[in-house]
Amino acid sequence: MQVGDILRKRTARVATVRMNETVGVAAQLMRASNISALVVKDVVRTEGNTAVGMFTERDVVRAIAEHGAAGANLKVSQLISVQQLVSCSSTDTLEHARHLMNRNHIRHLPVIDDYSLVGVVSVRDISTAFDEESRGQAQSLSA
Numbered sequence: 410m411q412v413g414d415i416l417r418k419r420t421a422r423v424a425t426v427r428m429n430e431t432v433g434v435a436a437q438l439m440r441a442s443n444i445s446a447l448v449v450k451d452v453v454r455t456e457g458n459t460a461v462g463m464f465t466e467r468d469v470v471r472a473i474a475e476h477g478a479a480g481a482n483l484k485v486s487q488l489i490s491v492q493q494l495v496s497c498s499s500t501d502t503l504e505h506a507r508h509l510m511n512r513n514h515i516r517h518l519p520v521i522d523d524y525s526l527v528g529v530v531s532v533r534d535i536s537t538a539f540d541e542e543s544r545g546q547a548q549s550l551s552a
Contacts, residue, residue: 412506413499416528425450432472433481435464446517460526462489496521503535
């Protein structure tokens with residue numbers, strides 16, 4: 410099974426936030442969409458919209474724990490580490506995506522095809538896919 414198989418089962422919209430938005434705005438976006446992570450984009454004139462990182466519920470908690478209520482006014486860019494973005498492609502296997510998540514201690518993985526953000530998969534998405542695959546195999550064996 411491939412990452413793209415998971416993405417095909419959901420809406421095409423990917424929730425994003427710009428680096429210069431505040432933690433408060435990012436938290437409101439996550440709440441409104443009932444999600445726990447946003448892809449952080451940097452708008453660079455020469456390159457267009459570029460995914461540079463992930464902003465998660467953990468980042469919100471860290472901002473408030475370290476800065477109190479003022480944490481809501483911090484910029485997203487102050488809390489994410491903009492290094493090599495860990496990502497996968499839609500043609501990668503679920504096993505590979507799970508390996509990347511485990512190795513990098515992350516729960517959300519942006520999916521990038523041909524330099525374009527096409528989705529995000531979570532550890533829960535992968536676990537659910539493996540569970541469904543196991544159920545399907547069990548049912549075919551009992552038939």
